[in-house]
Amino acid sequence: xxxVQENRVEVKSMLTAVSSKPSRSGRVHPFTTLDxxxxxxxxxxxxxxxxxxxxxxxxxxxxxxxSELLSMYPPVVGRVAKTPDGILEVKCNDAxxxxxxxxxxxxxxxxxxxxDGHDESDLTAWEDMPEDPSTWAPFRLQINEFEGGGVxxxxxxxxxxADATTLTVLLKSWTEAQRRRCLVHPPSFSPLPSILTDDxxxxxxxxxxxxxxxxxxxxxxxxxxxSSAFKKYVEEEGIFPKASPLxxxxxxxxxxxxxxxxxSHDRVCMCVDFRRLLPNPLPYGFFGNALNFSSxxxxxxxxxxxxxxxxxxxxxxxxxxxxxxRSDLNRVGEQELMYGRDLTIVNMEHMIVEGDPMMYDxxxxxxxxxxxxxxxxxxVGGEGVIMVMPSPEKGFGRVVSVTLPEEExxxxxxxxxxxxxxxxxxxxxxx
Amino acid sequence: xxxxxxxxxxxxxKLKYVKLGYQYLVNHFLSFLLIPIMAIGAxxxxxxxxxxxxxxxxxLEFDLVQVLCTSFFVIFISTVYFMxxxxxxxxxxxxxxxxxxxxxxxxxxxxxxxxxxxxxxxxSVEFQMRILERSGLGExxxxxxxxxYIPPTPTMDAARSEAQLVIFTAMDDLFKKTGLxxxxxxxxxxxxSLFSPTPSLSxxxxxxxxxxxxxxxxxxSGMGCSAGLISVDLARDxxxxxxxxxxxIVSTEIITPNYYQGNERAMLLPxxxxxxxxxxxxxxxxxxxxxxxxYKLSHLVRTHRGADDKSFYCVYEQEDKEGHVGINLxxxxxxxxxxxxxxxxxxxxxxxxxxxxQLLFLLSLIGRKIFNPKxxxxxxxxxxxxxxxxIHAGGRAVIDELQKNLQLSxxxxxxxxxxxxxxxxxxxSSLWYELSYIESKGRMRRGDRxxxxxxxxxxxxxxxxxxxxxxxxxxxxxxxxxxxDRYPVxxxxxxxx
Numbered sequence: 001x002x003x004v005q006e007n008r009v010e011v012k013s014m015l016t017a018v019s020s021k022p023s024r025s026g027r028v029h030p031f032t033t034l035d036x037x038x039x040x041x042x043x044x045x046x047x048x049x050x051x052x053x054x055x056x057x058x059x060x061x062x063x064x065x066x067s068e069l070l071s072m073y074p075p076v077v078g079r080v081a082k083t084p085d086g087i088l089e090v091k092c093n094d095a096x097x098x099x100x101x102x103x104x105x106x107x108x109x110x111x112x113x114x115x116d117g118h119d120e121s122d123l124t125a126w127e128d129m130p131e132d133p134s135t136w137a138p139f140r141l142q143i144n145e146f147e148g149g150g151v152x153x154x155x156x157x158x159x160x161x162a163d164a165t166t167l168t169v170l171l172k173s174w175t176e177a178q179r180r181r182c183l184v185h186p187p188s189f190s191p192l193p194s195i196l197t198d199d200x201x202x203x204x205x206x207x208x209x210x211x212x213x214x215x216x217x218x219x220x221x222x223x224x225x226x227s228s229a230f231k232k233y234v235e236e237e238g239i240f241p242k243a244s245p246l247x248x249x250x251x252x253x254x255x256x257x258x259x260x261x262x263x264s265h266d267r268v269c270m271c272v273d274f275r276r277l278l279p280n281p282l283p284y285g286f287f288g289n290a291l292n293f294s295s296x297x298x299x300x301x302x303x304x305x306x307x308x309x310x311x312x313x314x315x316x317x318x319x320x321x322x323x324x325x326r327s328d329l330n331r332v333g334e335q336e337l338m339y340g341r342d343l344t345i346v347n348m349e350h351m352i353v354e355g356d357p358m359m360y361d362x363x364x365x366x367x368x369x370x371x372x373x374x375x376x377x378x379x380v381g382g383e384g385v386i387m388v389m390p391s392p393e394k395g396f397g398r399v400v401s402v403t404l405p406e407e408e409x410x411x412x413x414x415x416x417x418x419x420x421x422x423x424x425x426x427x428x429x430x431x
Numbered sequence: 432x433x434x435x436x437x438x439x440x441x442x443x444x445k446l447k448y449v450k451l452g453y454q455y456l457v458n459h460f461l462s463f464l465l466i467p468i469m470a471i472g473a474x475x476x477x478x479x480x481x482x483x484x485x486x487x488x489x490x491l492e493f494d495l496v497q498v499l500c501t502s503f504f505v506i507f508i509s510t511v512y513f514m515x516x517x518x519x520x521x522x523x524x525x526x527x528x529x530x531x532x533x534x535x536x537x538x539x540x541x542x543x544x545x546x547x548x549x550x551x552x553x554x555s556v557e558f559q560m561r562i563l564e565r566s567g568l569g570e571x572x573x574x575x576x577x578x579x580y581i582p583p584t585p586t587m588d589a590a591r592s593e594a595q596l597v598i599f600t601a602m603d604d605l606f607k608k609t610g611l612x613x614x615x616x617x618x619x620x621x622x623x624s625l626f627s628p629t630p631s632l633s634x635x636x637x638x639x640x641x642x643x644x645x646x647x648x649x650x651x652s653g654m655g656c657s658a659g660l661i662s663v664d665l666a667r668d669x670x671x672x673x674x675x676x677x678x679x680i681v682s683t684e685i686i687t688p689n690y691y692q693g694n695e696r697a698m699l700l701p702x703x704x705x706x707x708x709x710x711x712x713x714x715x716x717x718x719x720x721x722x723x724x725x726y727k728l729s730h731l732v733r734t735h736r737g738a739d740d741k742s743f744y745c746v747y748e749q750e751d752k753e754g755h756v757g758i759n760l761x762x763x764x765x766x767x768x769x770x771x772x773x774x775x776x777x778x779x780x781x782x783x784x785x786x787x788x789q790l791l792f793l794l795s796l797i798g799r800k801i802f803n804p805k806x807x808x809x810x811x812x813x814x815x816x817x818x819x820x821x822i823h824a825g826g827r828a829v830i831d832e833l834q835k836n837l838q839l840s841x842x843x844x845x846x847x848x849x850x851x852x853x854x855x856x857x858x859x860s861s862l863w864y865e866l867s868y869i870e871s872k873g874r875m876r877r878g879d880r881x882x883x884x885x886x887x888x889x890x891x892x893x894x895x896x897x898x899x900x901x902x903x904x905x906x907x908x909x910x911x912x913x914x915x916d917r918y919p920v921x922x923x924x925x926x927x928x
Binding site for chain 2: 013014015016017018019020021022058059063064066067068079093094095096134135
């Protein structure tokens with residue numbers, strides 16, 4: 001993917017941010033079966049702001065609002081512990097959120113242009129869970145200051161403890177607390193509704209982490225498609241009226257990646273957040289994992305037209321019923337790797353609430369919206385991940401982040417079908 | 432047997448009334464003497480009638496010169512008396528620093544940092560955990576920002592910024608509360624034991640608030656946790672010499688540079704107990720302040736046991752084997768504190784105890800000296816002399832020891848225990864947090880007497896006695912405003928960590 005570079009991110013200091021009020025003693029947050037199924041993965045969110053809300057850091061008001069917010073999220077500042085039966089859970093003991101401060105030696109625009117997936121992982125702090133997790137901080141925050149202004153706030157956690165929506169709501173709530181507004185999505189720590197968990201077995205003790213490291217070297221690139229690109233495609237190809245940008249862009253990338261992989265590649269795994277898909281929808285503030293992983297098949301997908309594939313995807317997502325979600329949930333215990341065992345397409349349409357993308361509304365100072373939000377999943381399987389995320393400009397544009405083995409990625413970056421849409425390619429490491 | 436307890440109860444009730452009767456008799460002895468005499472005189476006067484009184488008056492044959500001389504004499508004596516009386520020193524108001532929530536140190540965070548930093552010394556970590564479990568501290572005490580880093584970053588800059596943060600916030604609050612303008616400050620005393628930069632902290636305050644160039648400023652360092660009362664004593668002496676003046680006292684302890692970085696057990700103890708805090712106090716000798724002042728200073732007694740070697744070495748700052756500087760607390764600290772307290776009580780007792788207790792003490796002393804040396808010494812009941820007690824929150828052991836020695840009830844030491852729980856040991860400013868607790872609970876009435884006792888390295892025991900000047904309404908702001916409703920809390924012997 002490129003020239004090996006020196007590490008451009010330098011970690012300067014580490015401290016522990018605490019919550020402002022002590023939590024109820026003895027409180028414990030258990031994991032669901034779905035949570036445990038996500039154990040192999042880690043989750044990282046990176047929000048880029050053109051202007052940093054941090055000043056001296058120690059005495060900033062942003063730190064105070066963070067502490068007040070952490071009081072509402074006891075599992076974020078707790079520590080993982082094993083019960084006598086060998087089951088993992090979170091002891092809400094207020095130990096705190098590990099916070100690191102780092103400096104990046106380039107400017108934010110240069111970074112977005114030239115950094116790649118591995119560089120981006122330097123913007124987040126991560127350490128694998130040791131044997132004794134009593135002093136191991138599961139949630140870590142890293143504040144990276146760019147040369148010349150700009151900041152990237154990186155939040156990491158084990159995927160077992162939260163999904164992308166949870167972390168996004170957490171960061172957005174921090175900005176709301178900072179601006180002294182009511183939280184739009186306050187956290188909810190109730191378990192998954194019984195309609196989903198009736199058939200599932202009781203949570204089994206976690207087996208010792210087997211982690212064989214994923215051997216393929218992967219590369220990531222992010223494609224920003226504007227609203228006009230979608231409109232252009234709709235006009236040219238005459239897509240069916242109910243098609244959403246997700247259908248079109250997911251179909252586009254599925255077909256092109258299948259071509260690049262030179263396999264018929266007829267099966268993908270569709271990852272959809274089911275918070276709002278239940279008959280009694282879960283609030284956005286639901287803390288934990290609420291993801292549905294389901295398989296989607298089509299023969300010779302590389303040769304199919306995008307319209308056809310888009311329709312298949314649309315049907316699949318619209319037909320996700322509670323029963324289907326429940327049966328998929330029953331099967332998660334049998335799988336180890338949720339992302340990347342098959343090519344995984346992650347759907348983030350639910351993060352667009354009334355036309356506004358939730359993550360781009362996380363604003364500390366008026367007028368300073370994030371310029372980009374990245375989501376990274378650690379320990380992805382060799383087949384790769386396609387994430388279709390909302391765009392900072394409201395409308396039909398989307399930001400698609402693709403993680404593939406290196407050689408496949410280099411071919412994808414020059415694929416003409418994709419380049420026809422004139423995407424702006426960032427964070428791909430290409431100079 | 433239902434009958435047996437009854438006689439005990441009635442006999443103890445009888446004893447209580449006997450005691451009460453005795454106290455009233457002795458304490459109001461003069462009134463008991465004077466009232467009959469005045470009554471007899473009044474009866475006589477009434478019996479005599481106006482002409483007889485005039486006759487007695489004329490027979491005395493006063494002439495003008497005699498009358499004038501007598502009145503001048505009386506006026507002269509009273510002027511000399513009023514002029515030589517020491518000025519009344521008022522405590523106008525005070526303000527305590529409340530740290531931001533980001534500085535909070537939950538037990539889990541403290542232990543986690545301890546484990547991460549002392550990873551090769553599990554025994555020292557164990558020791559710290561045992562101290563913390565039994566310390567009586569709560570989960571809301573605060574350490575300065577530099578100590579939250581892994582590892583801590585106690586640079587001089589960080590120490591100065593902690594000093595600026597705590598001192599300036601407390602002083603801003605004091606100026607706002609009292610309406611005092613910075614240029615009107617006549618005397619400034621800053622005490623901070625372990626951080627003494629150049630220019631001094633008092634110079635830093637003068638620089639920030641642009642105080643007058645002829646201000647009398649003093650910076651006290653090295654005097655330990657009792658330096659707060661030493662500053663009050665100094666302010667009192669200065670206010671006797673300078674008429675119509677006010678004095679600001681700033682009491683604090685800067686934790687940043689003194690966080691022990693080694694792993695010697697006896698020296699890790701202060702890390703577990705000392706926390707961030709500061710207080711700013713406005714004192715005045717102006718007559719115009721007597722309406723708005725909260726307290727009047729009645730007595731201040733200082734006792735120094737430094738002449739005794741054991742007392743001198745019991746709190747000793749030294750380097751450990753690896754060159755880290757820390758404070759070594761000896762094992763007989765409690766015994767030495769008890770001795771110092773006894774010495775202090777012997778001096779303050781006669782000044783504050785009511786006549787009834789002093790008489791009993793005198794009688795028991797005479798009894799022991801002359802009749803029977805084995806008689807138990809009579810410990811005067813200080814609860815009769817004071818309504819409120821502020822015992823320096825040096826640690827749970829100190830409060831327990833004093834509660835035992837002075838036979839105080841749980842409510843008397845509640846202010847000290849709750850201050851230790853909420854704010855930790857904030858050194859010289861802890862007495863002011865305790866006083867603020869009593870006020871926040873609405874217990875301070877006009878005429879109430881408060882006894883503040885502080886211990887410090889050296890070994891010193893200082894006490895101050897204040898008399899409440901006006902009933903204090905529960906303050907709307909202050910360090911306890913957001914949590915006073917949760918207090919008092921039950922503090923278990925050992926908190927499970």
